[in-house]
Amino acid sequence: MKKVQFLFITILLGSITQIYAQKESVLIGKWNVEFVGEDDSAIIEFKNEGGNIIGYMMEYTDNTGEKFKDNSKVHTSVLFDGKKGKSKYTLEWEGEAYETNLKFELANPDIIMASYSYYGFKSKEIWRRIR
Numbered sequence: 001m002k003k004v005q006f007l008f009i010t011i012l013l014g015s016i017t018q019i020y021a022q023k024e025s026v027l028i029g030k031w032n033v034e035f036v037g038e039d040d041s042a043i044i045e046f047k048n049e050g051g052n053i054i055g056y057m058m059e060y061t062d063n064t065g066e067k068f069k070d071n072s073k074v075h076t077s078v079l080f081d082g083k084k085g086k087s088k089y090t091l092e093w094e095g096e097a098y099e100t101n102l103k104f105e106l107a108n109p110d111i112i113m114a115s116y117s118y119y120g121f122k123s124k125e126i127w128r129r130i131r
Contacts, residue, residue, distance in 0.1 A: 026109060027053060027080050031127040039063035043130065044074065053078035055087065089116055
């Protein structure tokens with residue numbers, strides 16, 4: 001009987017781990033970020049680092065079209081349930097770094113709608129998966 005219980009618990013834990021990995025895998029990868037109402041854009045990449053999802057800004061394109069390579073950590077404390085998520089989002093404005101709470105929702109496997117506010121300014125982003 002103990003072997004059956006152990007086998008059941010092992011299968012259950014394996015299934016839960018697989019479900020979490022499937023949810024997480026939707027977010028992992030590169031995304032083109034459109035800042036709604038702005039002329040600039042970015043490329044971010046989400047990675048699994050030691051069981052934590054971390055988002056990096058890989059490239060930023062300003063409103064003149066000039067591209068800047070980057071590798072700064074911009075999304076930490078990422079929580080994602082496969083449909084909705086949130087993160088601590090670090091953004092830079094006029095040379096100053098600000099941390100805010102960002103919420104996002106998966107519109108489909110290739111599009112995420114994100115929103116945040118800082119100092120009373122509300123912003124939206126559309127993330128499109130880069131294949």
